[in-house]
Amino acid sequence: MVQEKEQEMVQFRAAHKNPNDDLQMMLSYMDTKGDGSVAKKLTDSLRRGRPHGLSVGIDLKRRSPTNPSFRCDFSDPGAVASAFLDSDADFVFANCDFSSYGGELNDIKQIVSATRASSPSSAVIFKDIIIDPLQLALAKQLQCDAALVLACVVGSELPSLLDTATLINLPIVVECHTEEEVKIAVENGAGTILLNRVDRFSGNKLYPDQPFAIQDALPPGNFVTTLVTGKVTDTESAQKFLDAGFDGVVIGSALIGNPSADKFIKSVKDLEMGEDAKIMNSIG
Numbered sequence: 001m002v003q004e005k006e007q008e009m010v011q012f013r014a015a016h017k018n019p020n021d022d023l024q025m026m027l028s029y030m031d032t033k034g035d036g037s038v039a040k041k042l043t044d045s046l047r048r049g050r051p052h053g054l055s056v057g058i059d060l061k062r063r064s065p066t067n068p069s070f071r072c073d074f075s076d077p078g079a080v081a082s083a084f085l086d087s088d089a090d091f092v093f094a095n096c097d098f099s100s101y102g103g104e105l106n107d108i109k110q111i112v113s114a115t116r117a118s119s120p121s122s123a124v125i126f127k128d129i130i131i132d133p134l135q136l137a138l139a140k141q142l143q144c145d146a147a148l149v150l151a152c153v154v155g156s157e158l159p160s161l162l163d164t165a166t167l168i169n170l171p172i173v174v175e176c177h178t179e180e181e182v183k184i185a186v187e188n189g190a191g192t193i194l195l196n197r198v199d200r201f202s203g204n205k206l207y208p209d210q211p212f213a214i215q216d217a218l219p220p221g222n223f224v225t226t227l228v229t230g231k232v233t234d235t236e237s238a239q240k241f242l243d244a245g246f247d248g249v250v251i252g253s254a255l256i257g258n259p260s261a262d263k264f265i266k267s268v269k270d271l272e273m274g275e276d277a278k279i280m281n282s283i284g
């Protein structure tokens with residue numbers, strides 16, 4: 001996946017190499033309008049379930065690299081996004097990487113405009129294999145509320161991508177698998193961490209309890225927004241994430257193309273933190 005993206009980026013960089021190019025210009029100047037409202041919108045949307053409930057995000061994908069049997073050929077991604085938001089989902093990941101997720105730029109435009117129209121406070125997060133700052137500028141140009149960066153893909157480039165994101169005032173969601181990745185992300189100022197339970201390096205194996213194992217790497221005081229993803233298919237595990245203090249879950253194949261999706265969203269959103277967990281989380 002990363003190699004394919006590298007190839008694709010050769011052309012993309014060439015198309016945007018002129019210093020007067022819109023994306024280049026965006027990367028060259030600090031966004032001085034940054035007053036914290038962009039970050040606040042994202043946090044509010046990702047923490048809409050708080051103080052005692054979970055938020056639900058949708059991974060709007062037609063294909064899944066971790067689950068080859070999944071496939072859903074919707075033609076109007078804006079309408080699909082609106083339908084999920086009407087069913088009380090809180091935010092949407094819009095997929096850009098065609099070969100892995102079956103998304104494309106036009107999809108993102110449609111998802112952004114449909115979301116602005118039907119649920120303006122809901123965040124749209126640009127999801128791609130991000131390896132170049134130009135992609136952050138693209139996410140900003142498409143008016144996404146944030147972009148996803150995979151810690152395992154960018155490695156030592158993570159701090160500089162986070163700096164670029166700060167410069168252009170685009171919040172970043174950092175996807176992490178390990179405690180080490182969480183530490184590096186947090187040390188470098190990441191405001192939102194997405195913990196993925198599916199490890200792409202070990203043949204897409206599911207580690208159901210991984211989020212709990214790496215929670216210690218998060219700073220105390222709820223400053224960082226935390227989401228869990230990877231084969232979230234039942235309310236029992238969602239309840240555990242809620243009690244452990246996570247803010248939300250991101251769900252893909254269990255919702256896309258599922259005729260009972262609205263019921264599943266409702267059942268997750270109806271969960272309430274257990275009494276012991278309320279005490280623990282108010283201290284932690």
Ligand SMILES: O=P(O)(O)OC[C@@H](O)[C@@H](O)c1c[nH]c2ccccc12
Nearest residue numbers: 059093229230231232251252253254
């Ligand atoms: O519920 P699923 O089909 O397991 O997929 C969701 C998610 O784990 C996966 O698509 C994913 C991996 N990384 C992400 C980052 C953002 C959104 C979604 C994802």
